[in-house]
Amino acid sequence: MTDSTQSMRVLMLHPHDVRYYPWTVRIVKLAEELAKRDHEVKVAYIEHKRAEEPDFPPLREIPEGTVEYVGLRSRDKQTHKNIRSVVDLARDVDIIHFQKCFASAFIPALWASWVHKKPLHYDWDDNETLILREILGLPVGFASQARFFEKRVPDYVDTISVASDGLWEECVRLGFP
Incomplete structure (x- = not known):
């Protein structure tokens, strides 16, 4: 790390288990890249509801290294x-980052940001509304x-x-920034 940059403490949240779902690769790789740049990173993820007896095998083990993973x-x-x-996890961080607009990640991130007066960052990676329209059997x-x-969500986050360009256009349409 150069003298012109400062190390940050980052809490990242994802609503899916990083061991089981392929789309969690984005948060895993982003966390690893931040850690390589000497930032302190914790990734909190929602455990698969059948993690004790999963209905499909894990795709990866929790990566070992400088990123801390919390189920x-x-x-x-x-x-x-x-x-x-x-x-509790957000007490000593500099920024709270969450991926996906699902309540299981957004609501805890929003509360933590509010309680500790920490900036809140949203990583908008998919148009969830369009994806969920195609999935049958959802609750x-x-x-x-x-x-x-x-x-x-754009009304409640700092960054x-x-x-994609399409999601950027949607941000602008929704009035962010």
Whole structure:
């Protein structure tokens, strides 16, 4: 690290288990790259609800190295407990980063940001509303909840990174920045 940069303490949240879901590679790689640049990084993720007896094999083990990984309770009726855990994890960080607009990541991140007066960063990687329209068998209300949050998250965050020009255009359309 050069003298012109400062090390940050970053808490990253993802609503899916980094061991089981391929789309978590984005947060894993981003965390690794930040750690390579001497930032202190913790990744908190929601554990697969059947992690003890999964219905499919893990894609990866928790990567060993300079990034700390913290499993949070599976999302079913546990968001309130995860809020407390995330608030505790965020106590000494400089910024809170979350990926995906799902309540299981957004709500704990928002609470932690508010309690500790820390900046909140949203990594908008997919148009969740469009993706969820194509998935059959989702719990009642899940897609509408995601659609609601996807449109409103920009109102509550300090910064946003996007994975595509289309998402950038949506940010601008929603009034961010």
